[in-house]
Amino acid sequence: MAGIRDSSKQCFPLQDIKSVVSLFRTELTETTEPNLAMLSIATGIIENVFTSNRGGGPGSSSSDPEAIVGRAAVNNSGIVAAVAVAAAPVGIEPIFPVVELPSVEALYCKFETQIKGSVDLSDYKPGYATRGLIKKVSDIIWSSLTRSYYKEKAHLQSLFSYLTGNKLDCFGVAVAVVAACQILGYEDVHLALSEDHAWVVFGEDGTDTAEVTWHGKGNEDKRGQSIKLGVAEGSWLYLNDHPVVCDRRMEVAALVSAVNPSVSSSLDSIELASLQQDLMWLLYDLGHLKKYPMALGNLGDLESIDPTPGRPSTIELFEEAIAVAENDYDNHHVYPYTYLGGHLYRNYEYKKAMEQWAEASGVISRYNYNREDEEVYKEFMEIANDLIPYIVKTGSAGGAEAPMKVINDPECYGDFLRFYDGICLWEEGSTTPVLHITWAKRFIASLTRFSADIRELVEVESGRSCRFHLEEEGQGENGNDEDGREAKNEVKEEETEVKKEAKEEEAGVKKREDFNQNI
Numbered sequence: 102m103a104g105i106r107d108s109s110k111q112c113f114p115l116q117d118i119k120s121v122v123s124l125f126r127t128e129l130t131e132t133t134e135p136n137l138a139m140l141s142i143a144t145g146i147i148e149n150v151f152t153s154n155r156g157g158g159p160g161s162s163s164s165d166p167e168a169i170v171g172r173a174a175v176n177n178s179g180i181v182a183a184v185a186v187a188a189a190p191v192g193i194e195p196i197f198p199v200v201e202l203p204s205v206e207a208l209y210c211k212f213e214t215q216i217k218g219s220v221d222l223s224d225y226k227p228g229y230a231t232r233g234l235i236k237k238v239s240d241i242i243w244s245s246l247t248r249s250y251y252k253e254k255a256h257l258q259s260l261f262s263y264l265t266g267n268k269l270d271c272f273g274v275a276v277a278v279v280a281a282c283q284i285l286g287y288e289d290v291h292l293a294l295s296e297d298h299a300w301v302v303f304g305e306d307g308t309d310t311a312e313v314t315w316h317g318k319g320n321e322d323k324r325g326q327s328i329k330l331g332v333a334e335g336s337w338l339y340l341n342d343h344p345v346v347c348d349r350r351m352e353v354a355a356l357v358s359a360v361n362p363s364v365s366s367s368l369d370s371i372e373l374a375s376l377q378q379d380l381m382w383l384l385y386d387l388g389h390l391k392k393y394p395m396a397l398g399n400l401g402d403l404e405s406i407d408p409t410p411g412r413p414s415t416i417e418l419f420e421e422a423i424a425v426a427e428n429d430y431d432n433h434h435v436y437p438y439t440y441l442g443g444h445l446y447r448n449y450e451y452k453k454a455m456e457q458w459a460e461a462s463g464v465i466s467r468y469n470y471n472r473e474d475e476e477v478y479k480e481f482m483e484i485a486n487d488l489i490p491y492i493v494k495t496g497s498a499g500g501a502e503a504p505m506k507v508i509n510d511p512e513c514y515g516d517f518l519r520f521y522d523g524i525c526l527w528e529e530g531s532t533t534p535v536l537h538i539t540w541a542k543r544f545i546a547s548l549t550r551f552s553a554d555i556r557e558l559v560e561v562e563s564g565r566s567c568r569f570h571l572e573e574e575g576q577g578e579n580g581n582d583e584d585g586r587e588a589k590n591e592v593k594e595e596e597t598e599v600k601k602e603a604k605e606e607e608a609g610v611k612k613r614e615d616f617n618q619n620i
């Protein structure tokens with residue numbers, strides 16, 4: 102790796118979105134190998150300026166009435182909240198940090214010196230990387246991280262964070278290892294991504310794998326090991342051997358996708374999100390998102406906040422992500438469906454949301470639940486125990502067309518059962534249980550919201566019997582078999598209890614209303 106190319110140097114200083122896009126375009130089109138370390142440092146510097154709440158740049162103090170809002174931001178309800186920063190006189194463009202070449206070169210040189218200074222290349226054969234080399238590089242990054250820090254914090258994904266604060270999140274460690282191997286000349290080392298983990302592939306045919314970072318909390322890291330065992334367990338974390346295996350340009354897409362515009366839990370930097378959006382469209386046009394469903398999902402989210410005229414819509418991008426997952430990853434990815442389901446839910450398209458969640462559940466049903474799968478467990482928990490209960494309590498099935506209520510729509514009921522069936526099948530054959538009483542209570546509460554005549558309309562076929570279906574199977578071909586009857590009674594008891602609770606709650610409310618009226 103020969104440092105930063107002249108053609109890229111000419112893009113500096115980076116002082117607006119256009120100059121950053123031209124740097125990425127140069128790296129993506131005019132070079133054999135885009136320089137991951139340099140791009141990660143440059144985006145990290147820009148992200149740091151836009152998201153650290155100490156103002157955006159030179160000029161008078163923010164108490165100065167002349168100070169314009171140098172950096173607008175969007176809070177959760179989409180209201181543009183002004184984040185007053187020290188700024189230039191009124192009327193100038195919003196502040197964009199000026200990133201000079203020397204500041205990027207200095208950090209790049211620091212990284213290159215650290216890596217080349219710590220690996221004695223004479224210990225390793227040139228050509229393809231070995232497991233030993235990769236473990237050595239991972240150790241170098243690992244041992245230079247701050248002893249203890251909050252690993253889930255935002256903005257810890259870039260080499261800027263690593264080189265100025267010795268902090269990286271688990272994804273950032275994996276990217277740093279790949280960027281370091283690139284600097285050492287091992288171009289066969291690439292990033293492999295599941296929906297909640299990252300590792301590397303390497304070797305002559307790029308099929309050797311190695312853990313290079315940790316995962317989750319309280320799990321021993323498995324750095325240096327291959328991911329064979331994880332795959333064998335059938336856990337979602339390793340996607341049953343259907344990860345996104347990146348080439349160099351998809352690694353650039355991962356860097357851009359990981360840009361985090363959040364200023365605080367309730368504010369995003371509009372400029373940083375806009376930069377990220379433009380870079381994602383550049384990568385889209387160059388074809389580097391073609392096999393990267395989550396990047397398409399991220400772009401869809403950005404478009405839902407600030408649509409770009411003449412570009413595919415959010416829904417089209419999410420549907421493209423689903424098509425990629427189906428065609429290139431044997432439909433083993435969950436998130437394309439939860440991206441779309443979440444968007445439909447937020448837009449009151451409850452019937453279509455239910456359909457997507459049933460599809461997502463069909464995907465997870467192909468896995469065995471493992472304790473390291475808690476991220477996707479939380480996704481399904483929120484859908485089952487918050488979103489669906491809200492919908493069946495209030496929701497109408499459609500958006501614009503005549504809003505038939507979800508609870509009177511047999512197709513919604515079918516998707517509702519399909520959703521739970523998939524989760525039961527996920528649990529079957531797993532070492533760790535998925536469902537507990539809250540799931541069952543919410544299931545019964547939601548189930549009983551559907552009108553009885555609708556429930557009779559739906560024929561139920563489940564690949565394998567599971568506890569939620571016993572109630573339906575009890576009315577199956579052989580009438581009331583023992584299991585069905587027993588489970589039916591169990592469900593009935595639960596249903597009675599839930600209804601009793603509901604009645605008490607109503608009574609309680611009534612009493613309070615009466616009380617209030619008598620005040």
Ligand SMILES: CC1(C)CN=C(N2CCN(c3ncnc4sc(CCF)cc34)CC2)S1
Nearest residue numbers: 272294295296297298299358395436439440
């Ligand atoms: C539908 C959702 C819950 C919304 N956001 C989601 N994500 C946001 C973006 N995510 C991602 N976006 C691009 N690339 C990657 S690689 C990776 C595994 C850790 F290395 C995660 C991830 C993770 C998932 S899924």
